[in-house]
Amino acid sequence: MRLLHVATIGAAIGFGLFAGAAEAATDIDLFFPVPVQGKLANEMTRLVDVFNKDHPEIKVTAVYTGSYDDTNLKTHAAIQAGKPPAVVIMSANFVREYVINDEIQPLDPLIAKGGQTPGQFMDQFWPALRQNAMDQGHVYGVPFHNSTPLLYYSVDAFKAAGLDPDHPPATWAEWLDAAKKLTKRDGGNTTRWGLMIPGTYDYLGWITSGLAMSNGGQFYNPDYGGEVYYTQPTTIGAVRFLDELVHKAHVMPEGVTDANAVTTAFFQGRTGMMVLSTGSLSFVRDNMKTPYRTAFLPRNLVNAVPIGGASLIIPKGNSPARTEAAWTLVQWLTSPEIAGGWSRFTGYFAPRIAAYDLPAMKTFMSEHPDAKVALDQLAYARGWFATYNVIGVRKALEDGVQAVLSGKATPEAAMAEAQKQADALMRPYVEQTALKLPQ
Amino acid sequence: MTAGLLLLPSAVFLLAFTYWPVVQVVIGSFAERGFRGATHWGFGNYARLFADPHFGQALWNNALYAAGTIVPSVGLALLFAVGLRDNTRLSAALRTLVALPLLIPLVAAAALFVFIFLPGGGLLDWYLAKLGVASHNWLGDPSLALGSIIAITVWKNTGYYMLFFLAGLAGVPQDVVDAAKIDGANAPQRFFHITLPLLGPTIGFVTVIALLNAITQVDHVIVMTQGGPSDATTLLLYYIYQQAHQNYDLGLASAATVVSVAMLAALSLVSLRTLERGIHHES
Known part of the structure; x- marks a missing residue:
């Protein structure tokens, strides 16, 4: 009796699977991080629902994977376990590491199917984004949402301190001066600080690299993943500042x-x-009760900021059917309409240049001058920080800068230690690349 | 024969999911892998581990963390258990209150405490400001961060340990206590000469549990500080996680795991032995 019962259930399950397979859509998963504050996860889930409704032949499951660093970790773990996700929204600067580790496929063949060369394909995106998305002429990532560090300031505080909100600080000298005027003390307590920057991992490295670049530096070797310039004068100057x-x-x-x-x-x-990411624009807009404005990150020598944000990648090891479906999703997510809508929702700027030609986007940009500043700053943006072991190499710098911010080390000593750790x-x-010589 | 057969399923799972991974970690700790290079076998991972200042820092942090969490939480738990052992309505309510943090997952508690610890605007600073204390950067100052992590651990674990002590206290035979009363022993005397010695096994057990918790719980570190600022809150397990998943250095991570587990096992053994020597077993 019991045996019969088990057999019936078994048959039912088997039939169910078979029936399911007959009409199955291609199942793919999308790993997505939420790197800034705001209701990004809800909006991403909504977008994926829209995509699934429009594409009955594909079924996308959106998987929230934490911060950029966590997403990288989970993607690596999934690849090592032999179950690579179909699409990942990956911090743009991590892409190089996947290329180095041979875990990612160039998108060139998929692009060629659409009748484009890699160069023509990338021409649809802002120039500053191309460096992190490409490696040696091949496209590995499609820019999805991008950001730069931006200076946010309170109009009321500026007026109270006798500063002109129409002329935000443009140089480090003006910046320090404005910060001094804005700082309000009450005995030993500071009731208003001049300036705050996030000092936690990921954010701090990004902002420090922005300061080093504004100080004329490169911060890292954009062409080779084995060199960083933590002890160069441009970085030391930024940390001293x-x-x-x-x-x-x-x-x-x-x-x-x-x-x-x-x-x-x-x-x-x-x-x-x-100083905060442009990706937080909407969050600040929704929560700031008094007027605020945005400005370029001030310069010491040149206007320069690192690009932040993420690209869509398709890891190696996906079946042709999954890769095909993944590419459909990637193209849909980076289409001008969707990219533009996501940009308006988050504050990230849309990487597709054409997104800004759409009427909805034009209206939005004229209504929100703070978003316009972010877009204008793009002209001075550069690729950011891509090395082997990129998170560890970045954390070495961040531990050093944190020690300086906490008064535990001098900039010189902290950066020497950071360089030593990064080199290790x-x-x-x-050793396997630049130092591997013919014998 | 039947017993062996009945044990077989669990034995298979134990072998596959516990002993085999342990063996793999030990083997992995001797494998030195480079980037696209051949694997060498030897003690290189251990040499690098002991030369790594971050490992030393993690070890030191963990020692401070263990001392800072075990002593107060076990002490407080004992105090609460003794104070709240009577079955009055008030002490029942207070017992529930003390045990409440036990119900909150560590991750959720840590996420809440991030806001409580917010410098300037957080709950803690807000109340401290009323007392005239200047605001502190609880999680962002390297000299305070570990203390903040310790504080939430004590808050979280005290109630749990109290439950063990309450159970232990219920096992203290009333006739011994009554005999002491008749002999004229006062309350502190009864506590130090009867209750405490008879609680010996419970104290030993709770201390070992607390020691294990001090090594195996890092949820709050991941949520609140990610080991920062400047390595101030990197505990051993977090160090292992960093090496394995951030730096993809499985050799170093395996070596660190072997060393940590060996130390933990040795410590547990020593603390159990020491406590057992002082225990008066009833027979």
Whole structure:
């Protein structure tokens, strides 16, 4: 009796599977991170639902995978387990590491099917995004949402401090001066800081590299994944400037402040300025009660910012059917309409140039001058930080800068230590590439 | 024969999912892999591990963390258990209150505490400001961050350990206590000469559990600080996680795992032995 029962269930399951297979859509998964504050996960789920409705032959499952660093980790784990995700929204600068580790496929054949060369394909995106998306002429990532570090400032605080909100600081000298004027002290307590920056992992490395670039530096070798320039004068100068803001001018709080603490302080009027991603524009717009504006990241020598944000990648090891479906999803997500809508929802700028020709986007840009500043700053943007062992190499720098911000080390000593650690982390790659010589 | 057969399924799973991974980690700790290079076998991973200042820092942090969490949480748990052992309505309510953090997952608690610890605008600073204390960067100052992590661990675990002590106290025979009363022993004397010695096995057990927790719980570190600022809150398990998943250095991660587990096993053994020597077993 029991045997019969088991057999019936078995048959039912078998039949169910068979019936399912007959009409099955191609199942693919999309790994997506939420790197900035805001309701991004809800919107991504909604977008995927729209895609699934429009494409009955494909069934996309959106998988929330945490921060950029977590997403990288989970993607790696999935690849190692032999179950690579079909599409990942990957921090744009991690793409090189997947190329180095041979875990990602060039998108050239898929692009060729659409009748384009890799060059023609990338011409549809803003020039600053091409460096992180390509490697040696091949396309590996399709830019999805991108950002640059932006200076946000409170109009009320500027007026109260006797500063002109129409002329935000453009140089480091003006920046320090404005921060000093904005800082309000009450005895030993600071009731309003001049400036705050997020000092937590990922954000801090990004902003420090922006300062080093504004100081004329390159920060890393854009053409080779085994070199970073932490002890060069351009980086040392940037870290010294941070040290000065905290320990000499006392216009920025000591220690590490996370992004939530920075935005909370900005909304409560406890800091006059903050540096944050353009990706947080909508979050700030929705939560800031008093008027605020945005400006370029101030320069010491040149206007320059690193590109942040993410590209869509298709890891190796997916079946042709999955790859095909993945490519359909990638093209849909990066189409001007969807990319434009996502940009308006988040604050990230849309990587597709054509997105800005759409009427909805034109209206939006004229209504939101803060988003216009972010787009204008793109002219000065560069690719960012792509090396072997990129997270560890970046954390080495961040640990050093955190030590400086906390008053535990001098900029020179901290950067020397950071360089040493970064070199050790990149050594296996360097030994097999630049230092591997014919014998 | 039947017993062997009945045990077989669990034995298979134990072998496949517990012992085999342990063997793999030990083997992995001797494998030195480079980028696209051949694998060498030897003690290189261990040499690199002991030369790594981050490992030393993690070890030191973990020692501080263990001392800072075990002593107060076990002490407080004992205190609460003794104070709240009576079955009055008030102590029942207080017992529930103390045990409440036990119900909150560590990740959720950590996410809440991130907001409580917000410098300036957070709940903690807000109340401290009323007392005239200047605001602190609880999680962002390297000299405070580990202390903050310790504080939430104590808050989280004390109630749990209290439950063990309550159970232990219920096992203290009333006739011994009554005999002591008749002999004229006062409350502190009864506590130190009767209750505490008879609680010996419970204290030993709770200490070992607390020690294990100090090594195996890093959820709050991942949520609150990611080991920062500047390595101030990197615990051993977080160090292993960083090496394995951020730096893809499985050799170093395996070596660190072997060393940590060996130390943990040795410590557990020593603490159990020491405590057992002082235990008065009833027979």
